[in-house]
Amino acid sequence: MKLAEVVEEAAPPAGARERVLQGVHAGVARRARRGRVLALSAAALAGALVATLAARGLMTRGRAVVALGQDARAGQAGAPLSAGVIELPSHARVLVREGSQVSLLSDDAAGTLVRVTAGSMAAHVDRRAAGRPFVVLAEDVRVEVIGTTFAVGVSDGKVTVSGHQGIVGVTRRGEHALVRGGQTWPPGRQALRLADDELATLLVEGGTPPSPAPSTSTSTSTSTSTSTSTSTSTSTSTSTSTSTRPRVSYASARRREQAGDVTGALADYQRLPGEDALYAVARLHLTVLREPARARAALETYLVRHPDGRYAREALLHLIGLARQRGDAAAVGSLSARFRARYPDDPATRAPAAGTAP
Amino acid sequence: MAPPTFAEVYAEHFDYVYRVVARLAGRASAEDLTQEVFLVVHRRLAGFEGRAKLTTWLFQIAWNVVGSHQRRERVRRGLLAVFGRAPEPALPPCPLERAEEAARLARALAALPWPQRAALLLCEVEGWSAALLAERLDVPVNTIYTRLHHARRRLAELLGQGEEAT
Structure with missing residues (x-):
C-alpha cells in the first residue's frame, strides 16, 4: 500500500477560502478590539481606584457614594455602586445589598461589566444581543447573562451564583456551567435568595414580568430573608435540583460505564458540561441502550452546541444513519447535503451520498 | 519593489x-x-x-x-x-473501503516524531524534493535525508508490529 493512497486529501475543500478569510478578518478585528479593551480596562481600573478612594472618604461621613441610578446613568466606568436598585443605561436593573462592594466597570455598546468584591448583588437583564453580554466578575468566576434574573455573592473568597429566572452561563478556569432558575452554582451551595420586595424592585419597569419558575416561585414566596453569603441566612427553603448530588467527573462517569452501570453513567454524563460528555450521551443511547429517538436528540443538541466540535463529523453521519433507519428519505437527503457541503472531500461523503436516493 | x-x-x-x-x-x-x-x-x-x-x-x-x-x-x-x-473514541459511522488499513497507517504515522512525519508526508505524498524541504526549513539537506530514513524505518517497524499483533 502506498502512503499517498491512504493519507487524506490535502486540497482545500469548497468554501474553505472564504471561511478562512472571514476568520482572518474576525481575528484582525478581535485583536484591534482587544487593544482598545485593554486601554479601556486600564482607564476603568484607574477610575475604580480613584472612586474607591473617594468612596472611603465619603463613607466615613456616612454618605452614599453613588446615588441610585445617577452615576450609572452617567456611565462612570469603575464606579462603586451603592446599596439599592440601579437602572443602568442598558436598561439592566441591578440590586446591590447593604454592605456589599459592587462596582460597574463598563456599560456600553460592547456590553456591561460588573465586579462583585464582597457581599452580593442581583440583576434583571432583558435578553441581550450577541456580542453585548452582561457579565459579572467575582473572584475568578465569570457569570455571563443570557437574559435572566440571578444573584451573585462572594464570601471568604467563595462565589455563589443563584439563578432565579432564565439561564446564566458561569465560567471558572475554563470550565463552563449553565445555571437555570432555581439552581445554585456550585451545586450544593446555599442559594442566594431574593425576598419578594427585592424581586419586585428588580422587576418593576424591567420590561419582562416574572415568568413562572416552579422551583423558585415557592422558595421566594416563603423566604423572608435577604440572605447573602456574607450574612447569616434565615432561609429554610433552599432546595435546588442539584444540591444533594455528589460530585461527578467525566472520568468517574467513564468508570461507571466501564463497570457496566450504563444508566448511572448516562445520568452522570448528562450532568456534565462539555462536548465529550454530550457525545457520550448520544453514543450510549445509540449503541448501548438502542434508543434511536434519544440518540437523535442528543446528536442534534451536540451539533447545535458544537457545530465544529471534535465529533461533529461522526454526529452528522450518525444522524444520517438514524434517518435512514426510520425511512425518512427527506431527512437523509437534507443531512447528506449538509454533510457534503461541510465535508466535500471526506472519504465518507460517497457513502451517505450513495444512500440518499429515496 | x-x-x-x-x-x-x-x-x-x-x-x-x-x-x-x-x-x-x-x-x-x-x-x-x-x-x-x-x-x-x-x-x-x-x-x-x-x-x-x-x-x-x-x-x-x-x-x-x-x-x-x-x-x-x-x-x-x-x-x-x-x-x-x-x-x-469516534465510532466508525459507515464502512469505508480499506478503512482498517488506513487507520493502521494513520496510527503509525501519528506515532512518528513530528519533524519525521512532516518530512515523510511532504516528500512522499506531496512529492517535494529533500532539497526543497531543506531550503524551506533552512536546514542542511542531509538533515532531511536522515529524518526520512528514520521515519521510513520507524514506520515499517510500527506497521510490522501491527501485523504481528493481528
Whole structure:
C-alpha cells in the first residue's frame, strides 16, 4: 500500500477560502478590539481606584457614594455602586445589598461589566444581543447573562451564583456551567435568595414580568430573608435540583460505564458540561441502550452546541444513519447535503451520498 | 519593489498554505490553523523584506504555527491521559473501503516524531524534493535525508508490529 493512497486529501475543500478569510478578518478585528479593551480596562481600573478612594472618604461621613441610578446613568466606568436598585443605561436593573462592594466597570455598546468584591448583588437583564453580554466578575468566576434574573455573592473568597429566572452561563478556569432558575452554582451551595420586595424592585419597569419558575416561585414566596453569603441566612427553603448530588467527573462517569452501570453513567454524563460528555450521551443511547429517538436528540443538541466540535463529523453521519433507519428519505437527503457541503472531500461523503436516493 | 498586499498573498498562496498545513497537521484542524497562519501573515507582512522567497516565508510561518499546535496537542493529550480522559473514541459511522488499513497507517504515522512525519508526508505524498524541504526549513539537506530514513524505518517497524499483533 502506498502512503499517498491512504493519507487524506490535502486540497482545500469548497468554501474553505472564504471561511478562512472571514476568520482572518474576525481575528484582525478581535485583536484591534482587544487593544482598545485593554486601554479601556486600564482607564476603568484607574477610575475604580480613584472612586474607591473617594468612596472611603465619603463613607466615613456616612454618605452614599453613588446615588441610585445617577452615576450609572452617567456611565462612570469603575464606579462603586451603592446599596439599592440601579437602572443602568442598558436598561439592566441591578440590586446591590447593604454592605456589599459592587462596582460597574463598563456599560456600553460592547456590553456591561460588573465586579462583585464582597457581599452580593442581583440583576434583571432583558435578553441581550450577541456580542453585548452582561457579565459579572467575582473572584475568578465569570457569570455571563443570557437574559435572566440571578444573584451573585462572594464570601471568604467563595462565589455563589443563584439563578432565579432564565439561564446564566458561569465560567471558572475554563470550565463552563449553565445555571437555570432555581439552581445554585456550585451545586450544593446555599442559594442566594431574593425576598419578594427585592424581586419586585428588580422587576418593576424591567420590561419582562416574572415568568413562572416552579422551583423558585415557592422558595421566594416563603423566604423572608435577604440572605447573602456574607450574612447569616434565615432561609429554610433552599432546595435546588442539584444540591444533594455528589460530585461527578467525566472520568468517574467513564468508570461507571466501564463497570457496566450504563444508566448511572448516562445520568452522570448528562450532568456534565462539555462536548465529550454530550457525545457520550448520544453514543450510549445509540449503541448501548438502542434508543434511536434519544440518540437523535442528543446528536442534534451536540451539533447545535458544537457545530465544529471534535465529533461533529461522526454526529452528522450518525444522524444520517438514524434517518435512514426510520425511512425518512427527506431527512437523509437534507443531512447528506449538509454533510457534503461541510465535508466535500471526506472519504465518507460517497457513502451517505450513495444512500440518499429515496 | 513594493511588498505584496495581504489580499494578493491570500489570493495567490491560500491553496499552498492550506495544503501544507493540512499535510502537516491533518485536515481536521487545517482551516483553523490556516487562519492562524494568515493572521500571522497579516501582522508581519509589512516587515517582509523579500530576502527569502515568499513561499519559503509562508512555509516557515506555517511550520511554526503547526509546530506550536502539535506541542499544545501533545500536552493536552498527556493531561487527558493523566486524568483518565482520553478523547471519546469516534465510532466508525459507515464502512469505508480499506478503512482498517488506513487507520493502521494513520496510527503509525501519528506515532512518528513530528519533524519525521512532516518530512515523510511532504516528500512522499506531496512529492517535494529533500532539497526543497531543506531550503524551506533552512536546514542542511542531509538533515532531511536522515529524518526520512528514520521515519521510513520507524514506520515499517510500527506497521510490522501491527501485523504481528493481528
